Amino acid sequence: MSWLRSTSLSFARQLSRSLDPRHDYEPQACYNSFCKHWQQANDIIIKSQPKHLHDDVLGVVNHLEQLGTLLVLEARAKEINTTNNHATCLEYLLVENLLDKLYEWACCTGKYENAVRLEQLKLYGILISHYSTQIIAAEPFLRPLLKLLSGFRNELSSPNLENQLVTVLNQLCVALMQNMKFLDLFFLTTHTQDGSQAEFIIVRLLLASVHREGSTGSAARDALLLCANMSSRCTQLAEYMLTGNTCPVLATGLSGLYSLLPRTLSEKVHRLTPDDVNNVNKLTLFIDSLEFCNAVAQVAHPSIKKHLLDLLYQGFLVPVMGPALLQTKGGPLQSGAGEQAAAMAYLELVLRCVTRRGLLKAVLHFLFVYEYDGVRIVDVLLKRLEGNSQLSLVSLSLMETLVDLNCEDVMIDLVLKHLLNGHHLMVNQRHKISDPEPYREAAVAFLSLTPRCCTRALEKTKEWVDELAHTGRRVLDFKQDDDSKRINGYHDGGIAMKNLVHEVRFNYGNPNETLYANYHAYLCDARFEIVSRTIACLNWSSKYHNVTSPKRETNNNTKETREMDIHALKEQDSLISCTSGYDTLKNSDTSEKEPHSLTSLLEQETEKVNADLKEQDCVSLGESSDYESFRYKEENDDDNFVEDIFKKSFYRIDNAMEFDGDMTSVRSWKASAESIIGPLLSSLLKKVASFLESEVMVNGRVTSVVSKLVSLPTPLLTSLLLCPNFVLQPNVPSLYQVIHTI
Known part of the structure; x- marks a missing residue:
């Protein structure tokens, strides 16, 4: 079709934009000109011969351009009410069955068929954009349009033709969104081996372009999103999109686009910015498709949303993103750390792009519930906080994004579950948490x-x-x-x-x-x-302003019973659903969570260490604790204090509680700071203590995460980080202690 570009066809488009209907439009002259152009085009169609086909096609296309210009001029004139003439160009087009005759001739143009189909689509685009309410249900318009669209079902079109086709489909979706009563007109009956079934031709054609780059892909996604929105109010459309390949195309396409992303990033990148996304073409396309899937999940029929979430979870998150996050070996010339950092940066970007009503619950379920060989993704990511490498910085950025979600269950899993039992505080201090x-x-x-x-x-x-x-x-x-x-x-x-x-x-x-x-x-x-x-955080189930009293584990609670409870819990969390996992805390007290909430995932582990920590609480030294001796330490002793305190705070002793039939024997052991306040808080405090030796980038990221944590309306956390008057366990450093030393 390149031969068309060198012609004067663009002159008609420029003319239609430059004409002012208030000065250049005369109704009768416009109508007469329209009739004459069509008569000339029709004469060419009737007398067309194979040996002169090139000239015939060029002549018809020229006349079609003029017809389109006159239709636009008439439509603009009607918008400003400059005419009341009833003999309009549109009426002539419908009465003469112009579009059907044009379609029949295009099928006989051989190698020039695509060139004629392109001009047909342009003419349909003009009609839909300017006359949609008048013609969308008119048979002289609808019948040839459906025949034209059906011809694209199993065909790979050229870029120009595909772009124009998507434009027309987009315009159709906009028109149908305003007149949903006409949706039934675009369901075509198809015959297969399984029998006859209704096919919504617009969705069928859009799926082929939904993952394209540039304006074509963008228009296809916008149009398909309108179809998803209409499915929430049209049962027939929802059923077609659910039973068809709409959701599989979206899910598998996202997996394919993720596999094309760069395996490693620049060492200076620790959080992907909008500029980074725009500079990497494959990343731009991946994020566009991700945001599109997220939008579909928000507006589509509930059954479509559930099916899409299941496919994305089982077809993208678990088999694609999970192994990328857990990989330990890089390519032939790469270390595993670089690829791990890139995968974590992509995950952090995904968390920022999805929403609560969209894919966020699925992503969080994947992070906090799904297990690979008995290990959760979030537990692996928390271990990567140590050090000052790119991997550590990306991990910090990921934790900051998780905190920014302001999600109660996320904060319970990362921080609050370690503080709810109050083992970081001396016994005589726990009642002071709610004191202002x-x-x-x-x-x-x-x-x-x-x-x-x-x-x-x-x-x-x-x-x-x-x-x-x-x-x-x-x-x-x-x-x-x-x-x-x-x-x-x-x-x-x-x-x-x-x-x-x-x-x-x-x-x-x-x-x-x-x-x-x-x-x-x-x-x-x-x-x-x-x-x-x-x-x-207004809708959180608890204010977290006091310490809960965990139930003791009796001797009758055997290992087999605990394993059965864990197995039942895993079965409940094995499948993602739109309501599981993150809404379970809304209607219950903090100490009595539903068995399938994130809180319950850690209650059993917490109960295991309660008996060990009880002995430590009983030997509380009150005001003579290590913290009090630190408060009045002379400044000249500060040089070696940080190193000493953290050698003590993060030292692990692997003694565990042992059960023996009728009686329980507890071997004394010193719990590390990580086992008491959790890996996130302990890692952050270690990084704060090393501010003077760390890079500015690391310090800035640590400060950002800590400041967001202390901004949460949770006195249980705030008391640990901000209040120097609370007496903590000897091996639990506070933020005030650490900052005082540096």
Whole structure:
């Protein structure tokens, strides 16, 4: 069809764009011109001969271009109501059965058939975009259109033809979305060995282009998304998409696109940015398809959503992404760490692209529940936090993204399950978690750690705050409610959440100060972070402001019984469903979770160490603990303290509790910090302790994760990280301790 590009056909398109119907449109002249062009084209069609076919096709195409221009001009004129003439070009086109005659002739044009079909599609595109409400159900329009579309069923079209076909299908979907009563018109009966079945021709054709690059793929995905949306209101369409190959094409296509991604990334990359995605063509296509699958899961019929989630879980996450994350050996010239870092970076990007109503639950179920040889993915990823390599940085970024989800079950698995029993605290301290006074004292304590180089910024901020106080203005101001009960963001002892984030009016002080010196800007940003997370966590099942008392494991609870419970739990979590896993905490207390929630996955492990830690609690030294001796340690002893405290804190002793028939013998052992507060918190505290030796990139990422953790409305976690007055177990360092030493 390249011979068409060198002709003057583009002149008609330019003319249609340049004509102004208010000045260039005369109804009768337009109608007469339209009739004349079609009569001339029809004469060529009737007299067409094989030996002059090239010239005949070129002549008909030229006339079709003029017909399209006149139709656009007439449509624009009707939009601005410049004419009331009833003898319109559109009526002539339908009465003369022009489209059907054109289709019949195109089938006889041999090697030029695709060129004529391209012009037919352009003409249909004009009609649908300007006259959809008038012609979509008209037989002279619909019959030749369906015959034309049926010809593309089992055909691999050229790029130009495919692009125009997808454009027409997209326009059809937009028109049908506005008039869903016409959906039945596009179901065609197909005959197979299994009998006759209805086929929705639009979806059938779109699937061939849904994973294409560029504008063609984008238009195909948009159109198919409209079909998915219509399926939620049309049972017949939902049944066709469910029983057809719609979901398999989406799932297998995503797996194929993932396999094309680069195996390794630059060593400087620890979190993929939008620029990184745009610079890698294969990654752009993968993310586009991922976001499309996520959107389909949000708007499609529930049965389609469930089928798609199952296929993505069993066909992409488990067999493709799982092995990529767990690989230990690289290629011939690669180490496994580089490929692991790339796979984790892709996983982190996936988590940022999916949503709660879409694929997020499936991805989280894959991370926190599915096991490879008895090991969960998240447990493997947590072990990669150690060190300062690219793998460690990517792991930190992944943990930060998981925290940003503000998902209760995720935080229970990563952090809270280790703190709920209160073993990180001395026994006489556990009742103080809900007391607000230690948290006020914590703010003063952390401000006392301010380095001398930052005192000027602090002094300037204090002066500015005092200046505001004299004028009666607040440092952080919120709109007042009519009942005057809400003051500075608080209402009846709690944060008034309605539209709070949008009501904050930040004043960052002196604009001449740099960001480093503008201490108040940091305070406002921190305040905004706390308020935002509090709003995001409003639906959590518990406030996590006290320690739970775990049930003791009796001698009658044998190993066989525990194995049966674990087996039953795995059976419940073996299949992903739209409601399993992450909604189980919504209607129950923290201490009594449903057996298939993420919390229950760790209760058995927690109960195993409760008896061991009980002995340690009983020998609590109260105010004479290691923490108190640390608080008053002289500064000249700080040099070696970090190394000593972490040698003690992260030292493991592999003694375990042994059961013996009628009586229990507990071998004394010293629990490591990781076994008490969990691998995430222990790794973060170790990294904080090594701030002076680590790179700025690592320190910035660690600081970001820690700041987001302390912003969560969970006193159980905040008391560990922020409150220096809480007496912790001797082998559990607090954030204040670590920062004080550096």
